[in-house]
Amino acid sequence: MIRTYCCVLFLYFCSMETVVSGARPTGGLQIGNYFGAIRNFVQMQEEFDKCYFFVADYHSLTTHPEAKELNYHVKELLATYLACGLDPEKATIYIQSHLPQIPELYLLFNMFAYKGELEKVPTFKEKVRSQTESGKSVNAGLLTYPVLMSVDILIHRALKVPVGKDQLAHIEMARDYAKRFNYMTKSEYFPEPVGFSYTKELIKVPALDGSGKMSKSAANPNSAIFLMDEDKVLRKKIMRATTDSGPTEENQAKPEVIENLFDLMRLVSTEDVVCHYESAYNDCSIRYGDMKKQLAEDMAQLVNPIRERIKDLIKDETYLAKVVKDGGEQARESAAKTLKGAKELMGMNYFG
Numbered sequence: 001m002i003r004t005y006c007c008v009l010f011l012y013f014c015s016m017e018t019v020v021s022g023a024r025p026t027g028g029l030q031i032g033n034y035f036g037a038i039r040n041f042v043q044m045q046e047e048f049d050k051c052y053f054f055v056a057d058y059h060s061l062t063t064h065p066e067a068k069e070l071n072y073h074v075k076e077l078l079a080t081y082l083a084c085g086l087d088p089e090k091a092t093i094y095i096q097s098h099l100p101q102i103p104e105l106y107l108l109f110n111m112f113a114y115k116g117e118l119e120k121v122p123t124f125k126e127k128v129r130s131q132t133e134s135g136k137s138v139n140a141g142l143l144t145y146p147v148l149m150s151v152d153i154l155i156h157r158a159l160k161v162p163v164g165k166d167q168l169a170h171i172e173m174a175r176d177y178a179k180r181f182n183y184m185t186k187s188e189y190f191p192e193p194v195g196f197s198y199t200k201e202l203i204k205v206p207a208l209d210g211s212g213k214m215s216k217s218a219a220n221p222n223s224a225i226f227l228m229d230e231d232k233v234l235r236k237k238i239m240r241a242t243t244d245s246g247p248t249e250e251n252q253a254k255p256e257v258i259e260n261l262f263d264l265m266r267l268v269s270t271e272d273v274v275c276h277y278e279s280a281y282n283d284c285s286i287r288y289g290d291m292k293k294q295l296a297e298d299m300a301q302l303v304n305p306i307r308e309r310i311k312d313l314i315k316d317e318t319y320l321a322k323v324v325k326d327g328g329e330q331a332r333e334s335a336a337k338t339l340k341g342a343k344e345l346m347g348m349n350y351f352g
Contacts, residue, residue, distance in 0.1 A: 019044050019196075020158035022054035022096065025073035026064050029080050030224040031303070032205035032214035035267055040162035040197055042085035051091035052156050052331060053081060055324075058096050058103075058148060062141040063127065078320050079313035080227060083306050092334075094327035096152065101335035105342060106144075106151045112180055113147045121146055122169055150174035153193050155335045160196040171195045185345040205267070206260035208241040225299060227306050234303060238296040243288045251282045261291065268298040 021037060023029060029038070045051045055077050061067060074095065081093060096102060118124065124143060131138050141148075149170045153161055154177070161171055171193060178190035205214045207223040214224045222237050229237070242257045254262065258281070265274055273294060280286035313320065343349060 017048060017160055018050040018052070018156050018158040019048050019160045019162065020052040020054075020153050020156050021162050022056040022059075022152060023077060024056045024060045025070060025077040026060045027073060028076060028226045028228045030205075030214055030226045031267070031299070032224070034084065034227060034306075035205055036197075037162050038081070038084045038086075041081070041091070043198060044160070044162060044196075045087060045091040048160075050156070050334075052158070052334070053086060053091055053093050054152070054331070055095045056152070058141075059145065062139060062145055063131065063136075065139065075314055075317065075320055076228075076310065078324065079310045080306075082313055082323070083309035084227075088323045088327060092327045092330045093323055094331040095324050098324065098328040099155070099332055099335050101332065101339040102148075102151055102155055105155055105335075105339050106148050108342065108346070109147050109151055109177055109181075110144055112184065113144065113177065115143075117173075118143050118146060121173070146170050146173040147177070150177045154178060154190050155338050156331075157189075157191055157338055159191045159193055161193050162197060163195045168195050181342070181345075187345050189341060189345055206263050208237055208260075208264075210242040210257035210260060225303070227303055228310060229303060229307070231300050231304065234300055235296040238299065239289075239292050241292060246286060246288065247281055247284045250284060254281065261288075261295070265291070265295050265298070268302050269294065270298075273298070 021041065023033060023037070041051070041053050055074050057070060057074055060070065060073075064070070078093070078095075082088075086093060124145065127142055127145075128138050131142070146169075150173055153171075153174050161167075161174075163171060175192040175194075178192050181190055182188055206212070207214045207220075208225070209220055209223040211220065211223055222240060225234055225237060241261060243261065244255055244258060247254075262274070262278070262281075265277065277286060277291050277294070280291075
């Protein structure tokens with residue numbers, strides 16, 4: 001009886017919290033996006049009454065201002081959300097630029113965001129280096145990216161944000177801006193959002209070339225496995241994954257590139273398969289070629305149905321348009337209430 005009551009109480013408090021997250025339409029999503037965020041999206045829509053998941057097209061302009069392929073990539077991302085299991089009957093799915101309240105609150109928040117703190121953001125430094133190396137200019141939007149990201153969260157007064165490890169610094173900034181606004185207005189208007197994952201630790205999916213985390217914007221496209229990769233492409237990438245010459249002593253520690261390979265296998269393979277290759281590594285009998293073939297097979301079983309579903313959905317533009325039309329209406333209603341309350345607290349209701 002007590003256990004049942006606790007479960008009901010947990011679900012009740014879940015329903016009281018708002019969830020929000022999004023992704024940039026700058027190219028197809030890879031399995032790091034899937035395991036780090038979208039898989040959580042799907043589970044959260046079953047447990048929380050208010051879930052907002054969006055296509056961050058404004059954010060994409062910070063590094064892709066020409067937006068030549070933006071139209072296709074927006075549709076592809078929407079299709080990917082749906083193909084991975086997001087349900088517009090359970091979650092609000094919308095396009096960022098369809099909410100005029102976002103740039104308005106973004107403007108207000110920029111008034112108490114400081115240049116010095118924005119320049120210290122690790123991802124800003126990385127983007128500046130990347131933009132400079134490719135001969136592109138660094139725009140103001142890239143500097144204030146964390147402000148816009150904070151507004152994306154706070155516009156719905158969300159508490160939980162399913163993100164990967166690389167976005168935790170931005171969540172901290174969203175918390176800072178919420179606290180800063182509340183202090184300035186002597187209120188508790190905005191909650192302090194937290195990064196969220198169903199695993200004990202936020203997932204970081206390693207790149208195949210040993211260069212760090214898997215990224216769709218990496219210089220080496222073969223370092224990432226995309227949800228739209230065909231079987232032949234996927235298998236070739238995995239077979240080319242960085243390894244070493246193999247263990248020379250029993251139970252020796254794995255170098256990072258090998259641990260990365262095992263990390264990928266733990267995501268898509270059965271426990272028995274992982275244990276088999278762990279044992280083979282520990283007794284120095286492991287054959288990396290066999291391990292990669294197994295990993296490729298298991299990865300294909302994950303990617304194949306998602307890829308084919310994305311292809312079907314991209315063709316159904318009428319359905320995609322309905323999803324974002326309905327989602328936009330719901331999201332604008334929520335955003336309008338938040339913006340109105342924020343402006344009133346700031347004293348910007350001049351004539352009532």
